Amino acid sequence: MQTNIRESIENLSAEAAILVGVRLSTSKSDWLDPLGELRALAETAGARVAGELLQNLTKPRGKTYIGKGKVQELAVMVKELGARIVIFDNELSPSQIQSLEEETHCKVLDRSELILDIFANRATTREAQLQVEIAQLEYTAPRLRAMWSHLGQVTGGAPMGVGTRGPGEQQLEIDRRLVQARVTVLRRDLDGILARKEREVLERRAEHFTVGIVGYTNAGKSTLFNRLTEGGAYVADKLFATLMTRVEAWSLGGGESVLVSDTVGFIRDLPHHLVASFRSTLADAVHAHLIFIVLDVSDRLAPAQLETVREVLDDIGAKSQPRLLLLNKSDRLPDLGYEAKQSLRTLEEWKALEPDSIAISSTLGTGIDELAAWVKSHKGGARVTHVLRVPLQASRLIDAIERRVEVVSREYGCNDTGDYVEFTARLGAHVLDELIATGAQFMIDGKEARGAKGGWATKSRVPPHLRDA
Numbered sequence: 001m002q003t004n005i006r007e008s009i010e011n012l013s014a015e016a017a018i019l020v021g022v023r024l025s026t027s028k029s030d031w032l033d034p035l036g037e038l039r040a041l042a043e044t045a046g047a048r049v050a051g052e053l054l055q056n057l058t059k060p061r062g063k064t065y066i067g068k069g070k071v072q073e074l075a076v077m078v079k080e081l082g083a084r085i086v087i088f089d090n091e092l093s094p095s096q097i098q099s100l101e102e103e104t105h106c107k108v109l110d111r112s113e114l115i116l117d118i119f120a121n122r123a124t125t126r127e128a129q130l131q132v133e134i135a136q137l138e139y140t141a142p143r144l145r146a147m148w149s150h151l152g153q154v155t156g157g158a159p160m161g162v163g164t165r166g167p168g169e170q171q172l173e174i175d176r177r178l179v180q181a182r183v184t185v186l187r188r189d190l191d192g193i194l195a196r197k198e199r200e201v202l203e204r205r206a207e208h209f210t211v212g213i214v215g216y217t218n219a220g221k222s223t224l225f226n227r228l229t230e231g232g233a234y235v236a237d238k239l240f241a242t243l244m245t246r247v248e249a250w251s252l253g254g255g256e257s258v259l260v261s262d263t264v265g266f267i268r269d270l271p272h273h274l275v276a277s278f279r280s281t282l283a284d285a286v287h288a289h290l291i292f293i294v295l296d297v298s299d300r301l302a303p304a305q306l307e308t309v310r311e312v313l314d315d316i317g318a319k320s321q322p323r324l325l326l327l328n329k330s331d332r333l334p335d336l337g338y339e340a341k342q343s344l345r346t347l348e349e350w351k352a353l354e355p356d357s358i359a360i361s362s363t364l365g366t367g368i369d370e371l372a373a374w375v376k377s378h379k380g381g382a383r384v385t386h387v388l389r390v391p392l393q394a395s396r397l398i399d400a401i402e403r404r405v406e407v408v409s410r411e412y413g414c415n416d417t418g419d420y421v422e423f424t425a426r427l428g429a430h431v432l433d434e435l436i437a438t439g440a441q442f443m444i445d446g447k448e449a450r451g452a453k454g455g456w457a458t459k460s461r462v463p464p465h466l467r468d469a
Ligand SMILES: Nc1nc2c(ncn2[C@@H]2O[C@H](COP(=O)(O)OP(=O)(O)OP(=O)(O)O)[C@@H](O)[C@H]2O)c(=O)[nH]1
Pocket: 215, 216, 217, 218, 219, 220, 221, 222, 223, 224, 234, 235, 236, 237, 238, 239, 240, 241, 242, 243, 263, 264, 265, 266, 328, 329, 330, 331, 332, 360, 361, 362, 363, 364
């Protein structure tokens, strides 16, 4: 069952749309082009933008969000431009949507619904489809009352005010329960997929150094991913070109490599339950050892986008690992006209504000060597030579050592507990912590790895998923 509670807007192709935005004093949109992002989203969804309407307000006007005069202006625009859809930049309540639809005789949706629609059309894997359907149902469910009272009027039925229990009200209850039941079934399916995925992510993390590429949508994440790895990620000058995560190896040179993941982009003001629905897609980033924040510094809104990205990272629990800011599309800065430059920070200004950032161009490849050197030096912290004696049957641990550690030599031997291999190896403290946290029995420099007094590993440095119970 696909959601059919609100008429699906699945095909916005070539639909004439009118964009509406209310600029509140708290608004985070671009003051020079307040509807720029909504326009890009609408075009990504396939709509044809026929007109735009803007209003400055200190606060929304209750019933219709925009003022009375503006509603009338909108109704005239809809008629004259032959618009089939009105898209609001602001989040609307179900009753506001209903009032606006009645007054304009046109379908109305808000920014979140538009984003969901884009996701729905792009979702190709079972996981993405489940996530989208759950998010759609949860976003739609609270709108059911408005839907049914609307229907009551359309069909000439009794008005469905709050507290009335007509046939529509019963239908409403039935539908709510159906929606709830459907969400429960979908969640169970999704949980199964997610549990498997989470295991894979944690296994990858235990065996490799992992880097999660994150950033605002269209910042250039997939372009960077393709530049670092064998690539294959879809790149497009569109919002939400990437929906699913990809993981590939990035060779840093000198025989060292790390695993890099590319994932869905972030966007401002995404309703919280939507972020929650896509949390699993971000699992690779949440558990990565290191996070790259890709920022499009040729976008006027870069400072606000950076703030959004940092907020979402905190929200999804990616708080403990280092984050490296990458000032991407730096190649575009010199070519921009005088006016554009006036509203942009220069690279020098960015560097002064974010001293640990690295300027890159994913398309040209500038800054990538510096990036690789940075990752190499931060990968294992200061490296120390240790002798690791590991029983041969601890094959997973041996595998992890071979992958994660710079092995200087290997010697095989046998004692009363059985066959073992003794690695002389150079490794950083956090890699050592992670080897210990696997729980395998082995010796480090002649001492038991587990429970050694004074501790080889401080509990806090062991990732939570690897800690002993
Ligand atoms: N000039 C320039 N363009 C870039 C650079 N990096 C990416 N782009 C362009 O920016 C657009 C978006 O790139 P993507 O790599 O798809 O961006 P993304 O962050 O993966 O976007 P989503 O997956 O949609 O969130 C494409 O047209 C790229 O060619 C860069 O360093 N310089």
